[in-house]
Amino acid sequence: MNENDIGKIVVDCAIQMHMELGSGLLETVYEVILAHQLQERGLRVERQVPIAIEFHGICFNEGFRADLIAENKVLLELKSVEQTTRTHKKQVLTYLRLTGMKLGYLLNFGEALMKDGISRIINGNIE
Helix, strand or coil, X not given: CCHHHHHHXXXXXXXHHHHHHXXXXXXXXXXXXXXXXXXXXXXXXEEEEEEEEEECCEEEEEEEEEEEEECCCEEEEEECCCCCCHHHHHHHHHHHHHHCCCEEEEEECCCCCHHHHEEEEECCCCC
């Protein structure tokens, strides 16, 4: 399964979840439920994945944590805020660069409509 196929499943699950749960819950609630929903769709999902950063030749695993990674190909950063900012999108792009992944999603469950809370972020080119 390629990144785009995984992305379609992610978006579908996020929209469905938002319709059922609404906005205003904690990010961790959306994270645990989305991970479960994606696993039910047959995807391998990891939660709170450490993202290492290298500085002066030393690797630090405590640098960052990705909320979810699906199939070791698509990174998901979840928010539950009124509105995301460019900083949130830069965060996802930084994670993509550090991991070498090509596709990430910033999913803001704080929006009134989930479609307004989905940002697709690409690092380089997706085949």
